[in-house]
Amino acid sequence: MRIALFTTCLVDGLFPHAAAATVRLLERLGHEVVVPPGQACCGQMHVNSGYPAQAEPVVRNHVRAFWPVVAGEWDAVVAPSGSCVGSTRHQQARVARQAGDERLAVAAERVAARTYELSELLVDVLGVTDVGAWFPHTVTYHPTCHSLRMLRVGDRPTRLLGQVDGLRLVDLPDADQCCGFGGTFALKNSATSVAMVSDKADCVQASGAEVVTAGDWSCLMNIDGALSRRGAGVRAVHLAEILAATRGEPWRPPGTRPAAARSAS
Amino acid sequence: MATPGHAPRSSPERLVSTYLGMPGVPPKPAAEPLDPLRWGPTFPEAARGTLGDAQLRTNLRRATRTIRDKRVAVTAELPDWEALRDAGAAIKADAMERLPELLEQLEVTVTARGGTVHWARDAAEANRIVTDLVRAAGAREVVKVKSMATQEIGLNEHLEAEGIAAHETDLAELIVQLAGDRPSHILVPAIHRNRDEIRDVFRTRMPDAPAGLTNEPAALAMAARAHLRALFLRADVAISGANLAIAGTGTVAVVESEGNGRMCLTLPRTLVTVMGIEKVLPDFRDLEVFLQLLPRSSTGERMNPYTTMWTGVTPGDGPQDFHLVLLDNGRTRALADEIGRQALHCIRCSACLNVCPVYERTGGHAYGSVYPGPIGAILTPQLLGLDDADEATASLPFASTLCGACYDACPVKIDIPTALVHLRDRALHDGAPRRPTAAGAAMGAAAAVLSSGPRFRWALRASALAGRVLGGRRVRRLPWPGSLWTAGRDLPALPVRSFRDAWARARRTDGRGRP
Numbered sequence: 001m002r003i004a005l006f007t008t009c010l011v012d013g014l015f016p017h018a019a020a021a022t023v024r025l026l027e028r029l030g031h032e033v034v035v036p037p038g039q040a041c042c043g044q045m046h047v048n049s050g051y052p053a054q055a056e057p058v059v060r061n062h063v064r065a066f067w068p069v070v071a072g073e074w075d076a077v078v079a080p081s082g083s084c085v086g087s088t089r090h091q092q093a094r095v096a097r098q099a100g101d102e103r104l105a106v107a108a109e110r111v112a113a114r115t116y117e118l119s120e121l122l123v124d125v126l127g128v129t130d131v132g133a134w135f136p137h138t139v140t141y142h143p144t145c146h147s148l149r150m151l152r153v154g155d156r157p158t159r160l161l162g163q164v165d166g167l168r169l170v171d172l173p174d175a176d177q178c179c180g181f182g183g184t185f186a187l188k189n190s191a192t193s194v195a196m197v198s199d200k201a202d203c204v205q206a207s208g209a210e211v212v213t214a215g216d217w218s219c220l221m222n223i224d225g226a227l228s229r230r231g232a233g234v235r236a237v238h239l240a241e242i243l244a245a246t247r248g249e250p251w252r253p254p255g256t257r258p259a260a261a262r263s264a265s
Numbered sequence: 266m267a268t269p270g271h272a273p274r275s276s277p278e279r280l281v282s283t284y285l286g287m288p289g290v291p292p293k294p295a296a297e298p299l300d301p302l303r304w305g306p307t308f309p310e311a312a313r314g315t316l317g318d319a320q321l322r323t324n325l326r327r328a329t330r331t332i333r334d335k336r337v338a339v340t341a342e343l344p345d346w347e348a349l350r351d352a353g354a355a356i357k358a359d360a361m362e363r364l365p366e367l368l369e370q371l372e373v374t375v376t377a378r379g380g381t382v383h384w385a386r387d388a389a390e391a392n393r394i395v396t397d398l399v400r401a402a403g404a405r406e407v408v409k410v411k412s413m414a415t416q417e418i419g420l421n422e423h424l425e426a427e428g429i430a431a432h433e434t435d436l437a438e439l440i441v442q443l444a445g446d447r448p449s450h451i452l453v454p455a456i457h458r459n460r461d462e463i464r465d466v467f468r469t470r471m472p473d474a475p476a477g478l479t480n481e482p483a484a485l486a487m488a489a490r491a492h493l494r495a496l497f498l499r500a501d502v503a504i505s506g507a508n509l510a511i512a513g514t515g516t517v518a519v520v521e522s523e524g525n526g527r528m529c530l531t532l533p534r535t536l537v538t539v540m541g542i543e544k545v546l547p548d549f550r551d552l553e554v555f556l557q558l559l560p561r562s563s564t565g566e567r568m569n570p571y572t573t574m575w576t577g578v579t580p581g582d583g584p585q586d587f588h589l590v591l592l593d594n595g596r597t598r599a600l601a602d603e604i605g606r607q608a609l610h611c612i613r614c615s616a617c618l619n620v621c622p623v624y625e626r627t628g629g630h631a632y633g634s635v636y637p638g639p640i641g642a643i644l645t646p647q648l649l650g651l652d653d654a655d656e657a658t659a660s661l662p663f664a665s666t667l668c669g670a671c672y673d674a675c676p677v678k679i680d681i682p683t684a685l686v687h688l689r690d691r692a693l694h695d696g697a698p699r700r701p702t703a704a705g706a707a708m709g710a711a712a713a714v715l716s717s718g719p720r721f722r723w724a725l726r727a728s729a730l731a732g733r734v735l736g737g738r739r740v741r742r743l744p745w746p747g748s749l750w751t752a753g754r755d756l757p758a759l760p761v762r763s764f765r766d767a768w769a770r771a772r773r774t775d776g777r778g779r780p
Contacts, residue, residue, distance in 0.1 A: 016764035041715035050689030051708045057716035149669035178622045182666025187749040194753030225754025
């Protein structure tokens with residue numbers, strides 16, 4: 001398949017290793033990955049912060065960048081994020097309609113219909129749960145709220161993790177509880193957000209895992225930030241990074257080798 | 266001392282009943298609100314205070330989790346639960362579509378059965394109508410059934426100012442009233458109090474409390490029971506809310522657990538019911554849906570212990586004088602908002618409060634409204650209007666991470682996250698043009714950057730430059746507004762190159778388009 005990577009703005013700028021891992025994983029599975037250069041953001045931050053009018057040009061750019069998937073140039077679009085995919089499915093058309101642009105709304109719906117979160121693409125579209133990964137660590141999985149309740153990815157991520165060689169999956173207490181990120185909520189309601197992520201960090205530590213994983217770097221950034229602050233010694237690693245790791249190309253902390261050198265070697 | 270949005274405790278009755286030099290259970294909140302619908306500071310500011318209340322956090326955590334687990338158990342056992350939720354949502358949507366017609370029908374059916382219907386545009390009108398009715402009945406005191414609508418309009422305080430004593434008879438509402446508190450939960454209004462505090466409240470503020478009262482739940486309940494019995498037997502007037510009313514038959518219903526409501530609804534000669542106009546349902550058969558949805562979502566019971574229904578007046582049985590006050594108080598304003606009007610579907614079960622991770626930590630008082638939690642965050646601003654909302658009201662739709670747990674729990678499928686996001690837009694942009702804000706300017710700049718691949722690339726290069734300067738170190742402290750993040754979290758280590766630049770470089774070097 002020809003698969004377009006919807007990198008997401010957060011991963012592009014702050015967690016490029018998760019995008020590189022997604023590419024590496026899909027190529028290993030025999031697919032061709034393209035990265036549309038016109039992409040930037042899905043518009044979720046603007047919508048959720050109360051600025052849907054300002055989100056309209058952001059949505060327009062996203063739809064233009066990924067329109068070739070509707071034209072048949074690519075077979076699917078994938079993002080290493082549940083919440084950005086959720087935004088394409090549940091917010092973009094609404095933003096366009098509110099701006100009075102029905103054509104954009106329909107186009108957004110058509111692009112969104114072919115846009116998948118990583119675990120959805122792997123399990124539902126590509127039909128794989130064993131991706132041939134190796135990750136010899138104790139891992140706990142945090143189901144991010146938008147993966148859990150907006151996309152309903154269900155057990156797809158844990159089925160994928162369950163097939164990873166060497167990986168020991170342990171339960172996360174109160175897994176379905178929000179980590180407190182919530183985009184600008186983390187700033188606007190900083191005290192409440194910190195109280196929530198402290199509880200989440202407690203649960204991660206109580207799980208006994210060395211690594212906490214999730215399908216969204218946004219929530220992971222929040223959890224990881226709290227774990228780092230308390231020197232917990234638990235690492236946050238995106239699902240894509242675990243699934244991309246093999247015996248030949250094991251997972252390495254980001255920054256220990258440049259992303260480009262790592263996957264081009 | 267008065268703080269913005271609060272009145273000083275100046276009423277002599279309250280001062281006497283509350284402060285007799287007794288050992289202190291200070292009221293929560295400390296100052297009496299002017300408007301029960303919205304008082305106190307912004308949500309973030311109020312939350313900073315309540316988050317520090319360790320006892321509150323412990324109570325809430327235990328209580329919300331217990332109710333949550335019970336609700337999950339009794340909803341999961343019904344094979345048609347999802348169909349019931351769909352039916353509830355559909356009936357409510359239909360009722361809101363033809364609300365004027367249903368209300369007029371209700372007036373006709375209630376009147377035909379010997380009741381009297383009154384229309385109140387706002388809290389002041391409703392309070393005046395009720396006061397006049399109590400006076401006409403020649404009463405100086407009333408007993409009250411637990412009711413959100415009368416809390417919303419501040420009826421007790423109004424009656425007190427008019428020289429009429431209103432006695433709450435729901436156990437938790439009694440505790441709240443005696444303590445001089447505000448309810449902090451729709452279903453469990455005294456959730457912020459533990460049993461030691463309740464014993465102290467009874468000892469100091471309930472004149473007929475038995476000597477040597479302990480903190481045993483049974484002892485506390487018996488003390489309240491004896492106290493309330495005397496009130497039931499002497500009251501001539503009862504005031505209630507309503508869980509629902511049936512337009513087709515004129516039947517009004519109250520759903521409760523303790524039976525104290527039943528006492529009020531059957532013993533006194535006069536009954537005055539204050540009901541929000543959105544509570545009307547078309548047909549008697551709709552009860553089938555809502556009497557299943559409500560108890561299972563609310564207390565986590567298959568069936569509530571007491572469901573009292575009455576249709577007008579029945580000679581020789583129950584109250585002989587029945588008045589139904591239909592309250593608008595901002596509801597038609599909410600009805601005008603196609604997305605926000607879902608808030609009017611609410612049946613006040615409080616399932617959304619019990620699953621909300623924000624509510625669980627901040628408690629209800631942080632929302633500064635009789636309607637706390639996720640439903641309050643979308644209902645309160647709409648009842649008050651968003652055109653010229655004050656900062657405190659405008660902060661409510663932002664009091665959520667949009668985690669969606671409330672939407673999943675709602676028995677009538679109110680899409681609270683979508684309504685929250687919509688009301689954030691309205692809170693920022695409705696009414697007269699606002700003064701430009703730093704956040705608005707930042708959002709405008711971000712939109713310019715995030716609506717173009719090339720512009721975004723340049724922004725990422727600036728970030729990568731910072732990454733090179735930091736050399737993999739994690740920032741632990743930033744000036745405001747970054748301090749809002751670093752208050753409890755480190756920043757991630759910034760990469761030295763964005764993904765798109767890494768990808769472009771690799772494509773140049775290895776020709777396969779791989780970064």
